[in-house]
Amino acid sequence: MRKKWIGAVILSVVLLCLGGCAFSSPEELYAVPKAAEDYRNLQEQIDKVRSAGAEYAGPLFGTNTQPVQLMDLDEDGVQEAIAFFRATSAEDPDPLKIYIYHQTADGTYEVWNIIEGDAPAINSISYEDLDGKTGPSGHMDKELVVSWRLSDKIYRLEAFSITGPEVETLLPAVSYTDYVLWDMDKDNQKEIVMITLNTVDSVYQADYYDYQSGQMMLRSSAPLSGKITGLASNTKPLASYLYNNGIAEPAIFVTSNLITGIITDIFTWQKDKLVNITLNPSTGMSDDTFRLNTSISIQDINNDGYPEVPRPTALPTPDAVSSLDFWQVEWMQYDLKGNPTVVSTTYYNGEDGWYLAMPERWQGQVALSRLDNTSSGERGVLFYPYSAEPSEGNATPRPFLSIYKLTGPNRKTRANAEGRFVLLEEDDVIYAAEFHTDSGWDCGVDQEGLKALFHLI
Ligand SMILES: [Ca+2]
Ligand SMILES: [Ca+2]
Ligand SMILES: [Ca+2]
Known part of the structure; x- marks a missing residue:
């Protein structure tokens, strides 16, 4: 040859x-x-x-x-x-x-x-x-x-x-906004799922083309969420699977912009029909997947092969001014009926490239603030005990935990400074943490526990 x-x-x-x-x-x-x-x-x-x-x-x-x-x-x-x-x-x-x-x-x-x-x-x-x-x-x-x-x-x-x-x-030229090739009906051949957003004629739908007698035939269509303004620019339509009763079911995740945030529609093939499983028929929107924070993408957060949809909620700061700087994310898996299950809850720090799985006893009980010293290559997040009820007196809240991203020279020395310990070390970055015992709150996690909760994005 x-x-x-x-x-x-x-x-x-x-x-x-x-x-x-x-x-x-x-x-x-x-x-x-x-x-x-x-x-x-x-x-x-x-x-x-x-x-x-x-x-x-x-x-x-x-x-x-x-x-x-x-x-x-x-x-x-x-x-x-x-x-x-x-x-x-x-x-x-x-x-x-x-x-x-x-x-x-x-x-x-x-x-x-x-x-x-x-x-x-x-x-x-x-x-x-x-x-x-x-x-x-x-x-x-x-x-x-x-x-x-x-x-x-x-x-x-x-x-x-x-x-x-x-x-x-097989398919004469058809206008579209985006498309995915994916085996939706599990017959080992891929179908074409075309996404069309036409704001002029108000067409927002996914069209399923399958091979039939020499042609790619339009077999079924399903609506996207109404009121969307375009496909999300940082999240392409994702061809993957849902986990449903122990079986992997093909699915396409389409994330779109709204005026106020983003929303994800999930399409599957069921009983010879393309179905938008997250669509709420009474509102015409996949309300359950709506989120204000547009920067956290769908991802396989728990490495089980199935993507999770983020559900971010803003975390409070110690002075109880709700800011949009800190986000707790519930990661949702959907079954074929569109019912969600939370597989993991994290504090998600996209800026510094790490997240922390949140222990159950922390949820609703912590506030966050930042302590950055960019000139010395130190970016810190401080965790405080928090109560939604206003506390008596004006005692300054004290953090129970700090997590640092350390860069630059002498980062090794800083990572091992009094009270600190290393969570994770990469080529030119060290992630370190420190527990503060004077916060008056037992967070229930030790050094090894924290290392297990800490992950890179
Ligand atoms: Ca050949
Ligand atoms: Ca197929
Ligand atoms: Ca997963």
Whole structure:
């Protein structure tokens, strides 16, 4: 077979520069290093397209952004080459071209097909099995899912099946806001779930496209929460699982902005329908997942493989002025009916990159404040005993615990200063803590206990 690796990379550099592409390294242009002869054969074909008036135009986002990608689309054991170009002529009505090359038995490449698009750029490309068909190798062959980028906010999704020199359109271009490929119905093929937010026509929904008799068919739709203003910019739609009676159920978590905060809709496939399991039918909103704090993301906080949705509540400060600086977070797991369970409660310090699992007896009983000394590389959080009832007299509250993030020189000395002990040490950061016995409150946790409660984000 074609396994002449030696010298391939060096030769590639030379050939690429000869090809007139002095700006990009071969790693940027090619998905996988290739044997020298194969590379030359492919480059010959690519040069033909370029010299006829085209430039490289790889997808802008996603995991596959090189302008030349190698992928065994038909699963016959030989990789196809997929090359992305933009015609330089302004006359071309379909300037974007996706060339699909097949490697023949003698090692040369021939054009199998060309997919063309009328858009300024390709947003992303994915190779996934959508139709459940297998290639000669017995593995599932791969379909092409292309996102055409019409503008900053307008994308169209199109899916193609490549069976030898034949290209079939499985999904004609559909406008969308975001999409996820995920096996929602557990038949080992991925479906397309498209999220559409159209504030002009008030369309806020998720659409489920599944393969049926040669097409990706729209089989079911479910509403997102009403009143959303857009998808959250720091949390992409997440394809994962719910834990339901001991079984992992596929689910998609979509987090969106509201004027006052964020909200998460969770979609599952149940009884041949796409269901927004968190949606409260009487309000049209996933009220239970609403949160003011937009900076704490969905994550698998307890490392059990299932993501949890954060439910943050502001913690008080010692002078009882509720601030929005300190957050206690209940981490919620949802079952298929949309019923939540709290799997963990933490004080979450996103700024300093750590969180502390909150012992039950602390909940509702502690207040927090900061003591930062940035010039010496010290960021501290102080924990105080707290009662919602106003206390008698004006005694200054004393903290029962301090947790420090220490950086800079002599951090080791500071971590081991009188009363302090190390919680966790990294390359250039030490997390340390100190119990203060004069607070008058027994927090019920010792050094080892605190180390067990302390985690990095
Ligand atoms: Ca192939
Ligand atoms: Ca499926
Ligand atoms: Ca989890």
